Amino acid sequence: MSTETNTISLKIEFGGGLELLFSNQRSHRVTIPSTVPVDNNTSLTKGAAASATRPADVTYLLHHLRDHLLKERQELFMENGTVRPGILVLINDTDWELEGEGEYLLKDGDEIVLISTLHGG
Amino acid sequence: MSCENPSVDKDALMARRPKFDKTKQCVKCKERTGNIVIRHAVYCKSCFFPLISTRFRKSLEPSVNPTPDGPRRKALKASGSLLVGLSGGLGSTVMLDLVTKTYFGAPSVTHIGEEASPLKLKGGKEHPRNMTGKDSEIWRGVPAVCYVEVCGAFPGAEDRTERVRQVVESYATTSLSSKFDFIPLRLEDAFDLEWWKRVGGGSLASSAQSLGMDMTNESKSLYSFVLPKLLIQKFTGLLFSSLPLSTPTLALQTYLSSLPTQTAIHSATQTLVRLLLLYTAASRRASHVLLGTSLTSLSVNLISGIAQGAGFSVAEEAMEEWRRDGKSGELTPSIRIVRPLRDVGIKECAIWAWWCGLRVVGRVRYLGGTQGIDSLTRDFITGLERDYPATVSTIARTCAKLTPKEGCDGVCLLCERPAQHGIQEWKSRTSTRSYNDAPSSSSGHGRPPHIANATDHPQHQPEPSPSSHLAPHLCYACHTTLTSRSSRGNVKHTSNSKVAPLPLWVGASRSLASTPEDSLGEVWATHRMGDGEMKAAIGDLLLNDS
Numbered sequence: 001m002s003t004e005t006n007t008i009s010l011k012i013e014f015g016g017g018l019e020l021l022f023s024n025q026r027s028h029r030v031t032i033p034s035t036v037p038v039d040n041n042t043s044l045t046k047g048a049a050a051s052a053t054r055p056a057d058v059t060y061l062l063h064h065l066r067d068h069l070l071k072e073r074q075e076l077f078m079e080n081g082t083v084r085p086g087i088l089v090l091i092n093d094t095d096w097e098l099e100g101e102g103e104y105l106l107k108d109g110d111e112i113v114l115i116s117t118l119h120g121g
Numbered sequence: 122m123s124c125e126n127p128s129v130d131k132d133a134l135m136a137r138r139p140k141f142d143k144t145k146q147c148v149k150c151k152e153r154t155g156n157i158v159i160r161h162a163v164y165c166k167s168c169f170f171p172l173i174s175t176r177f178r179k180s181l182e183p184s185v186n187p188t189p190d191g192p193r194r195k196a197l198k199a200s201g202s203l204l205v206g207l208s209g210g211l212g213s214t215v216m217l218d219l220v221t222k223t224y225f226g227a228p229s230v231t232h233i234g235e236e237a238s239p240l241k242l243k244g245g246k247e248h249p250r251n252m253t254g255k256d257s258e259i260w261r262g263v264p265a266v267c268y269v270e271v272c273g274a275f276p277g278a279e280d281r282t283e284r285v286r287q288v289v290e291s292y293a294t295t296s297l298s299s300k301f302d303f304i305p306l307r308l309e310d311a312f313d314l315e316w317w318k319r320v321g322g323g324s325l326a327s328s329a330q331s332l333g334m335d336m337t338n339e340s341k342s343l344y345s346f347v348l349p350k351l352l353i354q355k356f357t358g359l360l361f362s363s364l365p366l367s368t369p370t371l372a373l374q375t376y377l378s379s380l381p382t383q384t385a386i387h388s389a390t391q392t393l394v395r396l397l398l399l400y401t402a403a404s405r406r407a408s409h410v411l412l413g414t415s416l417t418s419l420s421v422n423l424i425s426g427i428a429q430g431a432g433f434s435v436a437e438e439a440m441e442e443w444r445r446d447g448k449s450g451e452l453t454p455s456i457r458i459v460r461p462l463r464d465v466g467i468k469e470c471a472i473w474a475w476w477c478g479l480r481v482v483g484r485v486r487y488l489g490g491t492q493g494i495d496s497l498t499r500d501f502i503t504g505l506e507r508d509y510p511a512t513v514s515t516i517a518r519t520c521a522k523l524t525p526k527e528g529c530d531g532v533c534l535l536c537e538r539p540a541q542h543g544i545q546e547w548k549s550r551t552s553t554r555s556y557n558d559a560p561s562s563s564s565g566h567g568r569p570p571h572i573a574n575a576t577d578h579p580q581h582q583p584e585p586s587p588s589s590h591l592a593p594h595l596c597y598a599c600h601t602t603l604t605s606r607s608s609r610g611n612v613k614h615t616s617n618s619k620v621a622p623l624p625l626w627v628g629a630s631r632s633l634a635s636t637p638e639d640s641l642g643e644v645w646a647t648h649r650m651g652d653g654e655m656k657a658a659i660g661d662l663l664l665n666d667s
Contacts, residue, residue, distance in 0.1 A: 098141060098158060101140075116471075117468060
C-alpha cells in the first residue's frame, strides 16, 4: 500500500515471454503518481508540476513501464501509444477490454497482468 | 454537408465502440460479472474453462473413430495410438494440458487447488479421470509427446529439449495416470539414416541415400518457359563423404541455405517438422497426431499458404489424413492430423495458460527472418484480431468451404500432400521473363546496372533424362519454395556447393523410382524451343504484317 495519498502502488506481472523484455523478472511492484501529465510524459521529476494533468490510467502506466522498466526492444512492447497487438492485459484478473482498456483509472493496489501471445501456437 | 476534420473538430470522431456486446455480465451463466471478452461475447472465469474444453472436444472427437458415428464420448475408439506434437509454443502447451485433463486424468481445472491426494480415486475406476494413459480406452498403447528441436539449423540458437521434457514430465507428477512417452527429435533427423531406420523407413538404395538437387540448373527460354528444373543427381558418395557434409546437421544447413528466400526457409522448416512427426507417428502405429494450431495460427497458415502457392492444400491445413508408403506397396493405416484448437483463438489460449499456471517454454518462430510471408501475415492477422476479432474466424470458416477445382495428381515427394493435376502443363504455358534472359546484344537495350555484369547462363547444358527431374513430382507450393526468387529478402548462400541434399523420404518414394518411361515405355520430355522452331510451329496461325 502506498504511504502517500498522491501516489498509487501497483503489482505488475508479465507472462507468455514478455518478462524477457523486463529483466526476465515476472513480478514487479511500481509506484506512479495519482495525477499524471496529459501527454504521458514520465520524465517529470517528483514535485514538478505539469501544465495539464489527469488521473493516472493504464495508458500512462504503459508509458511508465516502457520508460522505466523495459530493458530492450520497446517496439515489441508498445505501438501507437498502446500495447502492441498480441499482448493481452488483465486488470485485477479481468480482460482490460471490459474495463475501458487504456482509459481505466488505476486504483491503489490494482494488479495488472501483461501476457504476450507472440510466443507461438 | 462537409467533411469534418477530426484533428480540429473532436466531435467529428466516432465514439469508440466497446469490444463487448451489451453488458459486462457473463453470456453463459448470466449471473457473474465477466472476466474475458471472446469475439464480442463476455464470459466469467467459471464458464471460460468448460467453454474452451467443449470447443476442444468438439473439434477432436468427431475424428477419433475411423468412421464418424457422432461425438458420443463413450463410443470413442481410435484405431491406433496417440501422438501429440509439442513445439513449446503457447498453442501446443495449452493443447497438451487439455489432452491430459480431458482424456488422461490430470487434475482438471475445477480440481486445481483441491487438496485431494492424486492417489485417492474419486469416482469409479471407469471414470475418465481415473484411467491411465495406457488404458484410456480411446487410444491404444502409451500416448507420446514429440518435440522437434530446430536449433541445429541455426548455429547459436538455444536447445530447448530439456525444458520441454520438464513440461511433459510435470504431468506425470500431477497425476500418475498421465504418463507420456517423450520423443525428442531434431530437425536434422530428416537427413539422418539412423532416424530413418528407427522409424522403420524403407531401405534406401545407396544412390538414393545421397539424393541432391541442383539449384543452378535452370532452363529458361524467351517464350516457352520451362520453370527451373530440379535435377536429381545420383552421385553416390559425393554428398556424404567427399563433400564436408558428413553429418545430418551439415546436410540440413546446406539444404536450408540453398533455398532462395526467407519465406522458403520458414516453409521448408515447417514441412520438415510435419513429416518428422508423421513418420514418427507411423512408427508407433499412431492413428492420430494432434497439433496445437490455434484459430489465429490456422488463419495465418491459410493466408500465408495461399500466398505461397499452397491454395490446393487449403483443406489439409485444417484437417488431413496421411498414409505412409508401404514397403512393398501395401496400404498402411492412415494417420489423422487433427488441430483440436482450431476453434480457439490465441487470446483464449494465453488466458487458459495464465489461469492454469502453465509454463510456456516458447519457440523460435521465424527461423528465416522476420520479413518472410508468414511473419508479415502473422503481424497482419494479430492486428486484425485485436481490432476486428470476428474476422479471424471468418478466414478459417471461409477457407473450410473451399474445394479445389482440379483433381489430385498423386502426392508431392517433399511435403507428401496431394499435388494438383496438370501443374507441369500449366507451368509450361506460363510465360515468365527475367532480365537475365534478355541478352543486351539482341534487344538493343542495356541491362539494369545491378545485373549489367552478370554472366549469362551457359547456353548448352546437357539435358538430364526426364526421369531424373524432381519438378514433376512436386506440388506447386514446394516447387515455388525451392525455386521462387524475390527481388528483396533473398538469403545469403553460405554453401559453395551447387547441390543440396534432400530429406530422406524423398529418396524412399516409390513414385520416383517408377517413372513414366519405366512403366509405359514412353519418354516424355520438355525442351526449350528456339525462335525459329517456335515460329515454324505457329506459322499457320500468324497474320501477315501487311
